[in-house]
Amino acid sequence: SQQGEEDPQALSIQEGENATMNCSYKTSINNLQWYRQNSGRGLVHLILIRSNEREKHSGRLRVTLDTSKKSSSLLITASRAADTASYFCATDAGGTSYGKLTFGQGTILTVHP
Amino acid sequence: EAQVTQNPRYLITVTGKKLTVTCSQNMNHEYMSWYRQDPGLGLRQIYYSMNVEVTDKGDVPEGYKVSRKEKRNFPLILESPSPNQTSLYFCASSLFGWNTEAFFGQGTRLTVV
Numbered sequence: 001s002q003q004g005e006e007d008p009q010a011l012s013i014q015e016g017e018n019a020t021m022n023c024s025y026k027t028s029i030n031n032l033q034w035y036r037q038n039s040g041r042g043l044v045h046l047i048l049i050r051s052n053e054r055e056k057h058s059g060r061l062r063v064t065l066d067t068s069k070k071s072s073s074l075l076i077t078a079s080r081a082a083d084t085a086s087y088f089c090a091t092d093a094g095g096t097s098y099g100k101l102t103f104g105q106g107t108i109l110t111v112h113p
Numbered sequence: 114e115a116q117v118t119q120n121p122r123y124l125i126t127v128t129g130k131k132l133t134v135t136c137s138q139n140m141n142h143e144y145m146s147w148y149r150q151d152p153g154l155g156l157r158q159i160y161y162s163m164n165v166e167v168t169d170k171g172d173v174p175e176g177y178k179v180s181r182k183e184k185r186n187f188p189l190i191l192e193s194p195s196p197n198q199t200s201l202y203f204c205a206s207s208l209f210g211w212n213t214e215a216f217f218g219q220g221t222r223l224t225v226v
Binding site for chain 1: 146155157158183201212220223
């Protein structure tokens with residue numbers, strides 16, 4: 001079963017605009033991660049936010065986590081054509097089950113020049 | 114350069130012919146995992162390993178085998194491939210489990226005819 005589910009499934013914006021993607025999950029977690037995948041290639045880690053954190057920044061990326069709503073959002077500010085990719089959230093299973101990392105189905109972001 | 118290396122990148126095989134996809138990491142990571150990625154289903158975990166000689170099933174282990182005899186290597190074995198195992202496969206590694214950044218290989222596109 002999918003622990004994380006992203007919304008929207010696809011997002012199309014113009015260069016310079018902000019892009020917001022959301023992730024919902026079902027069970028408690030230790031941390032939530034966001035990854036990026038360029039077409040057919042390996043995933044690249046963007047940011048990790050722990051369950052006791054509410055917000056985290058990395059360059060043009062801002063991630064929030066609301067554990068009461070079991071949701072997270074990824075904001076990319078001032079988007080560029082090079083940001084075109086699929087974005088996935090990933091969650092661990094919580095507790096001491098450190099082996100399982102579950103991905104959502106992803107949001108396909110297209111940034112038009 | 115820190116990396117996860119998968120081989121081969123592309124493979125076409127016939128039903129029932131045993132194959133092995135290799136995965137090697139040079140970061141001395143303890144955790145390694147295999148995923149398959151299918152359209153509409155996202156990434157699903159096949160097997161994971163928390164250390165040498167320690168492996169466990171992910172969400173879709175049927176039809177696959179793994180072994181972890183050395184820390185750096187985590188091969189994925191398909192004893193009798195079937196067409197429903199046609200997919201894009203990724204190997205990933207992490208230092209201390211999925212509460213740290215995961216590094217992904219470039220993927221192996223497998224077609225079983």
